[in-house]
Amino acid sequence: MATALDTWPDVDLIESARGGNALAFAALYDRYADRVYRHVAYRVGRTADCDDLTQQTFLKAWQAMGRYRITDVPFVAWLLTIAHNSVVSYFRAKRDEQSLPDDLLKVDGRADPHAAAELRERQDELRRAISRLKPEHQQVVSMRYLEELDYADISRQLGKRDGTVRVILHRALKELRKELPEL
Amino acid sequence: MIGRTSPGLIVACLDDIRAGSRTLEQCQAEHPREADELRQLARIATGIRLDDTPHLDETALARGRAQLLAAISSNGHRPTEAGDVLKEALSYRPRWLTGLGAGLAALAAGGAVVYASQGAPTDSPLYPVRQAVQVVWQAVVPPVPGATPTTPPAAMPQDVSPPHATVVAPPRDRGPAEPGEPPRAADARHDEPGALAPGRGPELRAKPEPETVATIRADVKHSAPSPTPRPSLR
Numbered sequence: 001m002a003t004a005l006d007t008w009p010d011v012d013l014i015e016s017a018r019g020g021n022a023l024a025f026a027a028l029y030d031r032y033a034d035r036v037y038r039h040v041a042y043r044v045g046r047t048a049d050c051d052d053l054t055q056q057t058f059l060k061a062w063q064a065m066g067r068y069r070i071t072d073v074p075f076v077a078w079l080l081t082i083a084h085n086s087v088v089s090y091f092r093a094k095r096d097e098q099s100l101p102d103d104l105l106k107v108d109g110r111a112d113p114h115a116a117a118e119l120r121e122r123q124d125e126l127r128r129a130i131s132r133l134k135p136e137h138q139q140v141v142s143m144r145y146l147e148e149l150d151y152a153d154i155s156r157q158l159g160k161r162d163g164t165v166r167v168i169l170h171r172a173l174k175e176l177r178k179e180l181p182e183l
Numbered sequence: 184m185i186g187r188t189s190p191g192l193i194v195a196c197l198d199d200i201r202a203g204s205r206t207l208e209q210c211q212a213e214h215p216r217e218a219d220e221l222r223q224l225a226r227i228a229t230g231i232r233l234d235d236t237p238h239l240d241e242t243a244l245a246r247g248r249a250q251l252l253a254a255i256s257s258n259g260h261r262p263t264e265a266g267d268v269l270k271e272a273l274s275y276r277p278r279w280l281t282g283l284g285a286g287l288a289a290l291a292a293g294g295a296v297v298y299a300s301q302g303a304p305t306d307s308p309l310y311p312v313r314q315a316v317q318v319v320w321q322a323v324v325p326p327v328p329g330a331t332p333t334t335p336p337a338a339m340p341q342d343v344s345p346p347h348a349t350v351v352a353p354p355r356d357r358g359p360a361e362p363g364e365p366p367r368a369a370d371a372r373h374d375e376p377g378a379l380a381p382g383r384g385p386e387l388r389a390k391p392e393p394e395t396v397a398t399i400r401a402d403v404k405h406s407a408p409s410p411t412p413r414p415s416l417r
Contacts, residue, residue: 022255026248033247037239051243058251119235126230145201145231163191170190173197173224180227 006030010075018065025065029058032076035147036083042146043087043131043138053090057083077149077157084139091131129179137172144169196221197228 005013005027016024036057041050060082061068068078130138139158143149144165155162192214199205207225211218239247300312 022252025255026252029248029251030244033244034239037243038233038236042233042236051247054239055247055250055254058247059254062251062255122230123235126227130231141231145228146233166194167190170194173227176227177223 053086056086073153073156077153088135129176140168141172
């Protein structure tokens with residue numbers, strides 16, 4: 001159901017939400033919930049937990065709206081930082097490896113079911129290896145490769161220099177390579 | 184640096200390989216020393232994608248929205264109050280703020296030294312600072328023609344009289360006091376500190392040298408005021 005708020009730009013919705021307008025914040029949820037959900041799903045795996053973590057992310061964002069500063073960095077980068085922190089807390093609480101249930105990764109319709117299963121297994125391994133990286137490495141890998149944010153946005157969001165973000169990404173990839181020598 | 188690969192170079196190649204703008208073979212041909220590392224990392228970098236991750240369907244989206252609004256309205260969640268904003272501002276320390284604070288501290292310290300140097304005696308280590316301030320003041324504040332030269336209030340040595348007091352006019356000579364007459368005010372002026380002996384013309388002193396004025400004041404301090412007016416020497 002489309003509303004007038006759906007046409008507002010992010011900055012207007014954010015300003016309105018900061019003033020306490022829950023419907024403006026709900027419009028931001030409509031806009032970015034799927035993106036946050038997929039980010040969390042990639043890293044966590046379990047469907048029910050993904051729903052909970054996505055809700056947690058937006059509730060924390062609502063509580064923190066008063067502290068959010070509108071800058072050049074996209075609002076979604078800030079949301080994904082909150083999501084990342086929620087995922088890190090989730091893994092600390094669980095402290096066990098997650099495996100993707102069959103209902104999460106849908107078969108992509110390839111003719112060869114073996115290739116699809118192999119792809120799924122490889123994705124599983126990669127996802128688990130990412131979850132074992134240092135939190136900062138996980139965040140840079142997911143923001144750059146999953147969300148495809150550019151280095152300028154990532155560096156501003158994390159408060160680091162552009163070159164530092166690239167170095168972190170390089171180190172994260174080398175760590176993943178050590179974890180997955182057969183990949 | 185020999186034997187070390189540039190992270191930026193590797194990452195840039197991997198970005199191009201992921202985007203499809205270059206192939207692995209092209210990157211390896213351009214950077215043969217990094218060929219092996221590129222091969223190993225390209226498999227990792229190209230495997231990290233959201234392509235196969237499911238989307239949030241419409242039903243789940245609507246359900247999540249309703250739950251979010253219910254939580255916001257019923258549980259009292261609200262954006263951070265102003266108090267937390269203050270805490271956030273205090274915890275936010277950009278680099279430039281540190282530099283600005285250091286600069287202001289240096290400025291305050293320099294200002295304190297300049298202020299402390301005013302009134303410093305000649306044997307004080309701050310005396311050169313005092314002289315330098317006076318030189319700068321004279322250069323910055325040009326004297327107004329016809330007016331008494333002034334010194335900056337802060338630069339005024341404590342032992343110097345106000346500027347107007349340096350202009351000493353000769354006493355009006357109304358002739359010697361008649362015998363039996365009370366001493367004339369003009370005569371009595373001879374007793375005033377800093378007064379000139381009769382016969383000398385008005386002396387418009389340009390800005391007095393501190394030492395000279397100090398000497399005069401010292402002299403005045405040491406000379407006892409005469410109980411009776413000095414007779415005119417005319």
